[in-house]
Amino acid sequence: MMKRILVASAAFVTVAAMTSTASAASPSVGSTFAINGSVAAVCSLGNLPGSQTVTLTNLTNADGTLNTAAFSGLSLNLGTVWCNGSHNSATVTAVPLVSDQTGTFDASQFANRIDLTLNATFGGSTFPVVDTAGGPTTGKSVNGTVGIVEGAAAGNVTPDALNSLKLVAGTYSGSVTISVTPGV
Numbered sequence: 001m002m003k004r005i006l007v008a009s010a011a012f013v014t015v016a017a018m019t020s021t022a023s024a025a026s027p028s029v030g031s032t033f034a035i036n037g038s039v040a041a042v043c044s045l046g047n048l049p050g051s052q053t054v055t056l057t058n059l060t061n062a063d064g065t066l067n068t069a070a071f072s073g074l075s076l077n078l079g080t081v082w083c084n085g086s087h088n089s090a091t092v093t094a095v096p097l098v099s100d101q102t103g104t105f106d107a108s109q110f111a112n113r114i115d116l117t118l119n120a121t122f123g124g125s126t127f128p129v130v131d132t133a134g135g136p137t138t139g140k141s142v143n144g145t146v147g148i149v150e151g152a153a154a155g156n157v158t159p160d161a162l163n164s165l166k167l168v169a170g171t172y173s174g175s176v177t178i179s180v181t182p183g184v
Helices: 002-025
Strands: 044-047 077-082 088-100 116-122 140-147 149-159 172-181
Touching: 044 172, 077 172, 088 149, 116 172, 140 172, 149 172
Parallel strands: none
Antiparallel strands: 044 077, 077 149, 088 140, 088 172, 116 149
């Protein structure tokens, strides 16, 4: 009987020694996975079509001079503008209203051009004023930067004074362009 006890206790000691040696020799193993992604710089000027037309009526008073009331309340609502980049560029361009009539006239009494002043805002930030006075008939632009922004975008258009000049008959055309380009 003694032999059996010795063999059983020797087997127990051997198993216990193997277990403690195995746990000390097997360190923990793992891996780290880096997770990366990117977001492109984007700007949006609301859900508006790329081009819109605003028609002004009654550009002249009864005496032929500019009716500034025709521009009253002329606000260009662009909806919500947002840009997710920190260095977005913005351009605001105004082109004066110019008559399609190019005949000869006395410039001391008549005008065939209505200069515009444009005040634009992007997400509550006021942009520099654009005034077409003295500029080419192709218009004037102001460039600037817009940071990460979300909010209403609008342009308020007013005509420059023509003093007592009468407007030449014809169809007058001009434009206002507000654009933003994303940047990081």
